[in-house]
Amino acid sequence: MTVKQFQAESKRLLDLMVNSIYTHKEIFLRELISNASDAIDKIYYKALSDDSLNFNKENYYIKVVPDKPNRILKISDTGIGMTKDELEENLGVIAKSGSFAFKKENEIKDGFDIIGQFGVGFYSAFMVSDTVTVISRALGHDGAYKWESKGAEGYTIEPCEKDSVGTDIILKIKENTDDENYDEYLEEYRLKSIIKKYSDFIRYPIKMEVHETKDAESSEETREQIINSMIPIWKKNKSELTQEDYDNFYSEKHFGFDKPLKHIHISAEGTVSYKAILFIPEKMPFDFYTKEYEKGLELYSKGVLIMNKCAELLPDYFSFVKGMVDTEDLSLNISREILQQDKQLKLIAKNIKTKIKNELEDLLKNSREKYEEFFKSFGRQLKYGIYSDFGANKDVLQDLLLFYSSKEKKMVTLSEYVSRMPEEQKYIYYAAGDSIERIEKLPQAELVADKGYEILYFTDDVDEFAIRMLMTYKEKEFKSVSSGDLGIESEETKDSSSGDDAENQELFTEMTSILAGKVKAVRASKRLKNHPVCLSNEGDLTIEMEKVLNALPN
Numbered sequence: 001m002t003v004k005q006f007q008a009e010s011k012r013l014l015d016l017m018v019n020s021i022y023t024h025k026e027i028f029l030r031e032l033i034s035n036a037s038d039a040i041d042k043i044y045y046k047a048l049s050d051d052s053l054n055f056n057k058e059n060y061y062i063k064v065v066p067d068k069p070n071r072i073l074k075i076s077d078t079g080i081g082m083t084k085d086e087l088e089e090n091l092g093v094i095a096k097s098g099s100f101a102f103k104k105e106n107e108i109k110d111g112f113d114i115i116g117q118f119g120v121g122f123y124s125a126f127m128v129s130d131t132v133t134v135i136s137r138a139l140g141h142d143g144a145y146k147w148e149s150k151g152a153e154g155y156t157i158e159p160c161e162k163d164s165v166g167t168d169i170i171l172k173i174k175e176n177t178d179d180e181n182y183d184e185y186l187e188e189y190r191l192k193s194i195i196k197k198y199s200d201f202i203r204y205p206i207k208m209e210v211h212e213t214k215d216a217e218s219s220e221e222t223r224e225q226i227i228n229s230m231i232p233i234w235k236k237n238k239s240e241l242t243q244e245d246y247d248n249f250y251s252e253k254h255f256g257f258d259k260p261l262k263h264i265h266i267s268a269e270g271t272v273s274y275k276a277i278l279f280i281p282e283k284m285p286f287d288f289y290t291k292e293y294e295k296g297l298e299l300y301s302k303g304v305l306i307m308n309k310c311a312e313l314l315p316d317y318f319s320f321v322k323g324m325v326d327t328e329d330l331s332l333n334i335s336r337e338i339l340q341q342d343k344q345l346k347l348i349a350k351n352i353k354t355k356i357k358n359e360l361e362d363l364l365k366n367s368r369e370k371y372e373e374f375f376k377s378f379g380r381q382l383k384y385g386i387y388s389d390f391g392a393n394k395d396v397l398q399d400l401l402l403f404y405s406s407k408e409k410k411m412v413t414l415s416e417y418v419s420r421m422p423e424e425q426k427y428i429y430y431a432a433g434d435s436i437e438r439i440e441k442l443p444q445a446e447l448v449a450d451k452g453y454e455i456l457y458f459t460d461d462v463d464e465f466a467i468r469m470l471m472t473y474k475e476k477e478f479k480s481v482s483s484g485d486l487g488i489e490s491e492e493t494k495d496s497s498s499g500d501d502a503e504n505q506e507l508f509t510e511m512t513s514i515l516a517g518k519v520k521a522v523r524a525s526k527r528l529k530n531h532p533v534c535l536s537n538e539g540d541l542t543i544e545m546e547k548v549l550n551a552l553p554n
């Protein structure tokens with residue numbers, strides 16, 4: 001039997017493949033299972049147009065069988081199989097995709113999920129195997145063929161026996177090395193978890209023999225188990241699903257230990273087509289406001305996991321959102337680990353942003369209590385959002401903000417505030433401080449409060465900075481109660497009357513020198529009622545902002 005050489009380019013490619021294209025060795029299983037699923041899809045597709053073929057779903061499955069003592073991992077499918085020629089063509093030439101050709105020949109367009117297209121996935125098997133053997137019997141053929149290769153040296157093809165149509169991929173798993181563990185690819189629990197991770201939503205059952213001992217007394221039992229959940233919840237109709245289904249999905253996916261406050265199920269079609277299930281969590285993850293926290297959504301292409309946390313799908317200010325997106329419109333790079341170009345992704349992200357905003361507004365409008373709960377956890381993130389991009393996203397965010405109100409003694413929106421403003425009130429007043437209790441005692445607030453004007457209490461460091469970025473809300477400017485000019489027009493309350501200052505010139509000079517370095521000037525004020533003295537600022541920064549800035553590490 002002669003050993004056939006891979007084409008020259010293929011040899012180099014194979015080397016590249018094994019050594020550098022994929023970052024995670026475990027994805028070989030994702031690739032082989034995708035191929036098996038494609039092969040079953042092809043029979044299904046043929047059956048649609050060929051009456052002599054009937055596609056009985058029960059007969060189609062993928063099976064993964066580890067044989068630890070012999071270091072063999074077998075992946076079998078009941079798909080369309082390959083003829084001798086097809087084995088040569090598809091596996092003898094790297095970067096030749098039979099699946100891509102099949103799609104072209106059969107003019108398959110949308111809605112049919114054949115995954116393959118690059119013609120390299122199969123070779124990822126060499127990342128974990130010394131020898132790869134493929135035994136395949138094609139649909140409509142009696143004989144079977146065996147293709148075998150140890151990698152770059154080439155491959156052999158010879159006739160062999162196989163009872164039924166389909167393909168067995170047999171991997172001789174490598175021995176462990178100092179820095180690489182291959183044994184894990186023979187472990188049941190590890191294989192199960194890789195299948196769950198990448199191939200959970202493959203449409204055909206992925207079976208494994210699972211060994212279980214119920215308790216200490218009983219002996220080990222073997223049971224065939226279907227590892228994948230097959231039908232992704234996001235492909236189901238909303239009407240088929242219950243709240244419990246969504247909650248279960250949330251915890252199965254380990255999005256959080258809490259129960260989500262709200263889910264968003266999107267099925268978008270049009271300029272971009274995608275499906276998504278997003279969650280607004282109730283509780284803040286413990287690491288949320290730390291550098292360790294990574295935002296992002298799971299990204300699937302045709303039901304296969306591409307990325308665990310695709311950050312591009314979420315703006316920073318919505319980084320608390322959890323969930324997944326599945327789309328067929330992505331251009332992926334060859335390893336399916338990196339996105340090729342992100343025009344589609346940008347469109348999806350934009351779309352998702354709007355949906356999240358609408359849902360939050362809806363929550364605010366219709367379930368105020370829940371919204372306030374949410375805002376306690378993630379309100380700061382929204383305010384950071386306004387601050388960090390210089391107010392560029394104020395349209396998205398300003399109506400989602402809540403502040404404590406002096407009048408209502410509870411959280412209010414800016415729109416609620418403005419709608420209650422008396423006609424002569426020029427500004428939206430706020431007072432900044434460490435806590436509601438301390439702000440209540442601020443002497444500066446008295447005059448404004450006496451006027452009957454509502455004051456928003458800013459207790460978060462970021463509040464005042466965010467508001468500065470907003471500048472105005474519904475054309476009303478924001479004004480700190482500690483600012484020099486409060487804009488309250490009435491002669492008697494105009495701050496610092498020169499007459500009083502002149503009268504007390506000596507006293508004020510003395511006070512200024514005692515407080516040197518702490519205050520710039522001491523002046524008489526008519527703003528005070530029950531307090532003898534207050535601090536007030538000149539210029540752009542308020543006293544509270546200065547405090548925050550001074551506390552920042554240099």
Ligand code: ADP
Pocket residue numbers: 031035036039077079080081082090091096097098099100115116117118119120121122123167
């Ligand atoms: P891709 O899946 O991107 O086409 P692969 O390298 O994964 O590339 O596979 C190459 C080709 O080999 C496939 O397109 C398909 O024609 C064929 N093939 C691989 N695995 C199987 C299988 N289990 N059953 C039938 N054909 C297969």
Ligand code: MG
Pocket residue numbers: 031034035115116117119120121122
């Ligand atoms: Mg493939």
